[in-house]
Amino acid sequence: MKAAVVTIGDEILIGQIVDTNSAFIAKQLDELGFQVVEVLSIADQEQAIVNMLQSYQNKVDLVVITGGLGPTKDDITKKTICKFFNDDLVLNQEVLTHVTRLLEDFYNRPVSEINKQQALVPSRAKILFNKVGTAPGMILQNNKTFFVSLPGVPFEMKYIVENELKPWVITNFDAFYNVHQTIITQGVGESLLAERIANWENNLPPAIKLAYLPSPGMVKLRLSSSGNDKQAIEQSISNQVSMLALIIGDCIISYDEQLPLPHQIYLLLKSKKQTIAVAESCTGGKLATCFTEIPGISSVFKGGVITYATDSKVNLLGVSQDTILEQSVVSAQVAEQMATQAKNKFQTDYAIASTGNAGPLKGDSDAEVGTVHIGIATPHGTFSEKFMFGQPREKVVKSAVNKALELVYKELIKKNN
Known part of the structure; x- marks a missing residue:
């Protein structure tokens, strides 16, 4: 089964908003067994909409379109679709009743003529009722x-x-399954990872496809297969994952893309009834954000400080001024002092610290741009590691965050074992 996703709106084409609808719809269609062959954004123009409808006719089984269904004159999707299908707009009483109640009861205002137009739908359309808004799906x-x-x-x-x-969809299409398994690795680059698993990859069954999804400090491996027998597909993929774990088990951090590394750290700390804090310089609060996005994180994450300027490391954290002068603000000694001081001030079991030159200028240190030191304070002592993340600035920061999470995760796993 093939499908296409289309978003309509000039605001998308000029970059005024980010199209999140396509990603959501594509994921839902994939879960329903469709092969999404194209994602397209087009203008709020009649000819563009007509061309899109013609191009997909009999080429795919399902086209999901979003946008252009509002009551204003610039929303022309409904009229254009009606024209393409040689149909007429008719008043749907159920939709009109809903629109009336929504506006009068919830928004406390009368229904205008322009609002009533939301209840006009093509006569041959099946209505997808919209209980949370005024425009129905069709x-x-x-x-x-x-x-x-x-x-x-x-x-x-x-x-x-x-x-x-x-x-x-479930009622009107035959059952078909797309099965994906994502293995998240960290600490090994894409090319080195490919070398390590080359023999395994070359012997994958033809029905299973492998994709490399690299990002700074992390590589995701996605195994995918499709068919009518979901259980058989899942077993086949599971067998391959088991073989893969024997080869690169040392760098696999998760088999669940829905459970990112910060969440795994949270669960480990929670299970051990331990806590963590952060002291950030070059990562500028992004490390703390990784934790604070998790519901319930306050039970393990006690807080953090962003000591971006050199003097704030001294005044707020108590890092030794002499150490900074002797070793540089971007150094192992400063990273370790930052981590230790954060652990002490927040009275936690663990703390993570970052100090580095993200660029484009060197700042208060002579260390090369891209240099980052990450300090980890634990119940058993404090250590740090030095990394060269190159450029650009965004890559350095992202890589530093990922590496910091990796280091504390491995420390937790090591102590847990």
């Missing part, structure tokens, strides 16, 4: 292709997909 079929039109407001689109579209 399904129209032309020969072999189903066209689904959804509102572009993200929370409305998500509601309709999860509560209306998915049940309809």
Whole structure:
């Protein structure tokens, strides 16, 4: 089964907003067994919409479109689709009743004529009811292709997909399964990783595809396969993962993409009833953000400080001025003192510290741009490691965050074992 995802809106094409709808819809379609062959963004123009509808006709089984369903004159999707299908707009009483109640009861204002237009839908369309907004979703079929039109407001689109579209798809399409398994590795670059698993990769069954997904300090390996027998597919992939673990088990940090490394650190600390804090310089608070995004993290994460300037390391953390003068602010000694002081001030079991030159200038240190020292304070002592992350600045910061998380994770695992 093939599908395409289309977003309509000039605001996407000029970069005014980021298109998150496509990613969400594509993921949902993948889970439903579709092969998403294209993701497309087009202008709020009649000819662009017509060209899109024509291009996908009988080429894919399902097209999911978002955007252009509002009540204003610049929202032309509904009228254009109606014209393409040689259909007429009719008043849907159920939608009108919902719009009326929503505006009068929730927003406490009368329904205007422009609001009532939301209840106009193509006569042959199946309505996907939108309980959280005014614009309904619609399904129209032309020969072999189903066209689904959804509102572009993200929370409305998500509601309709999860509560209306998915049940309809399950009822109207044969069961098919796309199975993915992501293995997250850290501490080994993509090329070296490829060398280590080359023989295993060359012997993968033809039905299983491998993808490398590198990012600073981390490489994800995704195994994918599709078919009608979900259990058999999952077993086949599981067998390959077991073989892979024997080869690169030393650098695998997770088999669950939905459970990122900060969350794993959180669970480890929670299980041991231990706590952690951070002292950041070159990472500028991004390390703390990794933790504070996790619900319930306050039980293990006690806080952090961003001592970006050299004097703040001395005044706020108590790092030795003599050490900074003798060793440089970007040094192993400073990173270790920062970690130790953070651990003491927050009274935690662990602490992470970062100090480095992210660039483009060297700042208060003579260390080369891209140099980062990461300090880890533990119940058993403090240590640090030095890294050269090169450039650009964004890569240095991201790599430093990932490496810091990796170091504390390995320390937790080591002590746990």
